[in-house]
Amino acid sequence: MALLTIHGKEIKIPLIQGGMGVGVSLEKLAGAVAGCGGIGCISTADCGYREDDFMKNPEEANLRALKEEIRKAKEISHGMGLIAINAMVATQQYAEAVKTAVKSGVDAVISGAGLPLDLPEHVPEGEALIAPIVSSDRAFNVIARSWERHYHRYPDFVVLEGPKAGGHLGFKEKELLEGTCGSVTDILKKLVEAVKPYEEAIGRKIPVFAAGGIWDKADIEEVQDLGAAGVQMATRFIATEECDASQAYKDTLLNASQDEVRIIHSPVGMPGRAVFTPLIQKLESFGRIPPVHCSRCIKTCNPAQVPYCITRALIEAVKGNYEEGLFFTGDNVGRLDKMTTVPELIRELGF
Ligand SMILES: Cc1cc2nc3c(=O)[nH]c(=O)nc-3n(C[C@H](O)[C@H](O)[C@H](O)COP(=O)(O)O)c2cc1C
Numbered sequence: 300m301a302l303l304t305i306h307g308k309e310i311k312i313p314l315i316q317g318g319m320g321v322g323v324s325l326e327k328l329a330g331a332v333a334g335c336g337g338i339g340c341i342s343t344a345d346c347g348y349r350e351d352d353f354m355k356n357p358e359e360a361n362l363r364a365l366k367e368e369i370r371k372a373k374e375i376s377h378g379m380g381l382i383a384i385n386a387m388v389a390t391q392q393y394a395e396a397v398k399t400a401v402k403s404g405v406d407a408v409i410s411g412a413g414l415p416l417d418l419p420e421h422v423p424e425g426e427a428l429i430a431p432i433v434s435s436d437r438a439f440n441v442i443a444r445s446w447e448r449h450y451h452r453y454p455d456f457v458v459l460e461g462p463k464a465g466g467h468l469g470f471k472e473k474e475l476l477e478g479t480c481g482s483v484t485d486i487l488k489k490l491v492e493a494v495k496p497y498e499e500a501i502g503r504k505i506p507v508f509a510a511g512g513i514w515d516k517a518d519i520e521e522v523q524d525l526g527a528a529g530v531q532m533a534t535r536f537i538a539t540e541e542c543d544a545s546q547a548y549k550d551t552l553l554n555a556s557q558d559e560v561r562i563i564h565s566p567v568g569m570p571g572r573a574v575f576t577p578l579i580q581k582l583e584s585f586g587r588i589p590p591v592h593c594s595r596c597i598k599t600c601n602p603a604q605v606p607y608c609i610t611r612a613l614i615e616a617v618k619g620n621y622e623e624g625l626f627f628t629g630d631n632v633g634r635l636d637k638m639t640t641v642p643e644l645i646r647e648l649g650f
Pocket residue numbers: 316317318319320321323342344385387410411412432460463464465466467510511512513531532533534535626627628629630631
C-alpha cells in the first residue's frame with residue numbers, strides 16, 4: 300500500500316536516502332533503499348570514477364556510468380520505491396547529468412549546492428519529479444517563485460537540509476562554528492508555512508523531507524509532528540553492507556568520534572563537514588596541496604588557486620585511502636557504531 304503519493308508517484312515509506320558524492324551512494328545503496336519502498340538516491344558527482352577512461356575523459360565516463368547506475372538501481376529495486384539522482388548545481392556537468400538521468404528513466408531529480416533555478420528546463424513536465432534542497436524558507440521562496448514565473452512549474456517535494464547534515468552545507472561557516480544557524484526543527488516550522496500558499500495555489504501537497512542529524516524513530520516522529528512528510532538521511536546509510544563506498548570509508552566513519560568532526564573549506568565555495576583525517580591535518584599545516592590533475596568538475600574552480608582538488612580527495616576517500624581522502628560525514632557520526640544492512644536499518648527506524 301502506498302503511504303505517500305508525490306505528484307502521482309507512490310512510495311511506501313517516507314524516507315529519502317540522501318545523495319552522497321563522490322561514489323558513496325550509487326546503484327547498490329540507492330537500489331536497496333528503493334527496494335524497501337523509499338527513495339534511493341544516486342549522486343551524479345563524478346559517478347564515473349570507476350570507469351577505465353575517467354582520468355582521460357571524465358565527462359563521457361560520468362554520463363555513461365550514470366545511465367548504467369540508474370539501470371542497475373532499478374533492477375535491484377525490483378520496481379519498488381523510487382530511484383532519484385542528486386545533482387549539484389555547482390558542478391560543470393549539472394545540466395548534462397540531469398538530462399541524461401531523465402532520458403534513462405530516473406524517477407526524481409533532487410538538486411542543491413546552489414539554487415537550482417533552471418532545473419525545470421532540464422526535466423520535461425511529467426518525466427521525473429523535481430525537488431530543490433534548501434536550508435531556509437527564504438531559499439525555498441526564491442526557487443518556487445522563480446519556477447512559477449519562468450516555467451509555471453512547482454517543486455514536487457522539497458528537502459530541508461539543516462546544519463547537522465554531511466557534505467556541503469548551505470550555511471555560513473561562521474554560523475556553523477558558532478552554532479547560530481538555528482535547528483532543523485526551527486527552520487522546518489518556517490518552511491512548512493512557506494510551502495502552504497503554493498500547495499493551496501496548485502491544489503496538491505508539496506511534501507517536505509527534513510534532513511541533517513535525523514537519527515532514529517523519535518527524530519522522525521518529531522519532524523513529522525512539525526509538518527514534515529518524511530526525512531532524508533545519509534550518514535547512517537554509510538554503515539550498511541549495501542553502501543557503495545569501500546569498507547575503509549565505512550570504518551573511518553565507524554571509528555570517528557564527535558570531537559573528530561570538522562567544518563572545512565570546499566573549493567565549491569561552501570563549507571563542508573568531514574572527519575579530521577591526515578588530509579585535513581596537512582591542509583591545516585601547509586595551507587595548500589596543489590592539484591596535479593583536473594577533471595573539470597566544479598564551475599567556479601580555478602586549479603591554480605584552490606587549496607586542494609576536492610574530486611581527487613573524495614575519490615581517494617571512497618576508495619579507502621585514509622591518508623589522502625576527504626571523508627564527508629554528518630555531525631552525528633559519533634553515534635555510528637556498527638555495520639548493518641539497509642532492510643535492518645529501515646526496520647530499526649520503525650518503517
Ligand atoms: C558522505 C556524504 C556525502 C554527501 N554528498 C552530498 C552530495 O553530493 N550532494 C548533496 O546534495 N548532499 C550530499 N550530502 C548530504 C546528504 O545527502 C544528506 O542530506 C545529509 O547528510 C543528511 O544528514 P545526515 O547525514 O545527518 O543524515 C552528503 C552527505 C554525506 C555524509
